[in-house]
Amino acid sequence: MTRSVFLIGPMGSGKTAVGRALAKRLGLPFADSDAEVESRTGVDIAYIFEREGEEGFRIRERDVIDALTRAAGIVLATGGGAVLLAENRERLAARGIVVFLDTTVEQQLERTRRSRNRPLLAGADRRAKLEELAKARDPLYRSIAAVTIRTDGRAPTAVAGEIARALEQASDA
Numbered sequence: 001m002t003r004s005v006f007l008i009g010p011m012g013s014g015k016t017a018v019g020r021a022l023a024k025r026l027g028l029p030f031a032d033s034d035a036e037v038e039s040r041t042g043v044d045i046a047y048i049f050e051r052e053g054e055e056g057f058r059i060r061e062r063d064v065i066d067a068l069t070r071a072a073g074i075v076l077a078t079g080g081g082a083v084l085l086a087e088n089r090e091r092l093a094a095r096g097i098v099v100f101l102d103t104t105v106e107q108q109l110e111r112t113r114r115s116r117n118r119p120l121l122a123g124a125d126r127r128a129k130l131e132e133l134a135k136a137r138d139p140l141y142r143s144i145a146a147v148t149i150r151t152d153g154r155a156p157t158a159v160a161g162e163i164a165r166a167l168e169q170a171s172d173a
Contacts, residue, residue: 002072004069004071006069007022010108010141012109012112014159018163019076022163029074031068033065033068034077069095081133084140099166103152105127107151
């Protein structure tokens, strides 16, 4: 059975782009938990945050992550806050190989500057908000990561290649 690979990390770390490249490289299906939440609800995440708040979104995200992590042999890009719920951390760590895509706040600012679909950054001092999120979430990412890869200034294909090599080394060990 092929193990699944679950990508975690902050917004703008490249989870979706790297996930697509990694899935292609490994010949596995790709899934994105945020896209799946949107597909199941028929509305975008910003709308869910507006109507149900972050708590309502996290419940939907938890259910999607539970379902997606049960599939064998997928590459899954999670939302940046997926690690906030202990249930998600436990499921991710138990059901696949967790890869933390680490990035700086500067890189996040650059990669998210044109994005309009980031409810946690709406109307906020973006740098301060990203720093606050990093302080709270970074220890959670690190607590379940089997592999940590820095993505700053790197193409998704290069990061995917590094992940694939790390996964090979882990399976050879």
